[in-house]
Amino acid sequence: MTEPILKLTDVSVQFGALRAVDNVSLNVSPGERRAIIGPNGAGKTTLFNAITGVLPPTAGQIVFDTHPISRMSPHRRAALGIARTFQITNLFPSLTVDENMRLALRGLKRRKFSMFGTGTLDPDENTLATRSLEIARLPTRRQVLVKELSYGEQRQLELALSLAAQPRLLLLDEPAAGLSPAERSMVADIIRSLPRDLTLILIEHDMDLALGLVDFVTCMFEGRVLVEASPNDIRANSAVQEVYLGKARHHG
Ligand SMILES: Nc1ncnc2c1ncn2[C@@H]1O[C@H](COP(=O)(O)OP(=O)(O)OP(=O)(O)O)[C@@H](O)[C@H]1O
Ligand SMILES: [Mg+2]
Numbered sequence: 096m097t098e099p100i101l102k103l104t105d106v107s108v109q110f111g112a113l114r115a116v117d118n119v120s121l122n123v124s125p126g127e128r129r130a131i132i133g134p135n136g137a138g139k140t141t142l143f144n145a146i147t148g149v150l151p152p153t154a155g156q157i158v159f160d161t162h163p164i165s166r167m168s169p170h171r172r173a174a175l176g177i178a179r180t181f182q183i184t185n186l187f188p189s190l191t192v193d194e195n196m197r198l199a200l201r202g203l204k205r206r207k208f209s210m211f212g213t214g215t216l217d218p219d220e221n222t223l224a225t226r227s228l229e230i231a232r233l234p235t236r237r238q239v240l241v242k243e244l245s246y247g248e249q250r251q252l253e254l255a256l257s258l259a260a261q262p263r264l265l266l267l268d269e270p271a272a273g274l275s276p277a278e279r280s281m282v283a284d285i286i287r288s289l290p291r292d293l294t295l296i297l298i299e300h301d302m303d304l305a306l307g308l309v310d311f312v313t314c315m316f317e318g319r320v321l322v323e324a325s326p327n328d329i330r331a332n333s334a335v336q337e338v339y340l341g342k343a344r345h346h347g
Contacts, residue, residue, distance in 0.1 A: 103119055108142075146266060196227075230255070
């Protein structure tokens with residue numbers, strides 16, 4: 096068996112009395128595509144925050160590619176190859192696509208730079224930007240202000256920015272949230288076309304979308320891992336159906 100690229104052991108994240116992530120253990124293999132599903136408040140985004148370092152775990156260990164990262168800064172985790180996109184877009188609306196790209200790339204290098212420069216990318220940055228924007232199907236919009244992009248294009252740009260970091264582990268938090276059916280199926284196509292050696296963890300509420308994209312599924316509920324199974328077994332799992340249908344009942 097290959098060693099997992101990401102290994103969580105008994106990870107918890109506590110907010111006051113609430114354990115948003117409660118003793119989660121999880122192994123993800125290199126190149127695997129994993130979905131994290133579960134109802135609102137299950138702890139999915141908090142789990143991502145623990146992996147990226149935005150919220151260090153209050154207990155437990157996280158190992159990425161043999162490096163213990165539980166107490167490492169988000170910046171150092173990014174340098175090791177962990178990238179993420181956010182549930183809510185996180186872009187600079189008054190800057191162009193290329194300027195956003197430049198900020199993302201220079202932020203990675205931690206080099207001093209001006210926020211208000213010309214937005215010119217150096218040749219290496221330009222190669223990365225071109226490749227990432229092609230994968231995210233946004234190659235012709237580089238001089239456009241982000242606020243002029245459609246919401247769907249903004250989500251694509253976020254994906255491109257995270258790809259430009261050349262990650263080995265990419266965490267996508269609801270990449271298709273708020274999109275039209277046509278935009279959702281394009282996002283699904285983009286995810287399918289990502290490099291196969293990139294390890295991917297995807298949070299997604301839409302089961303049909305998520306299950307069509309991944310090798311394996313973790314269903315969370317109340318901070319814990321409820322079920323881990325293949326997409327087919329998840330569909331048929333009564334505990335998973337119960338937490339989804341139970342939520343549907345509460346929402347009327
Ligand atoms: N910074 C925080 N401070 C206090 N409580 C928080 C914080 N972030 C999240 N929580 C709480 O932790 C729990 C898990 O939240 P989280 O955002 O991880 O859920 P989620 O599974 O991503 O939900 P959704 O599907 O709605 O995005 C929720 O009860 C939430 O209110
Ligand atoms: Mg969330």
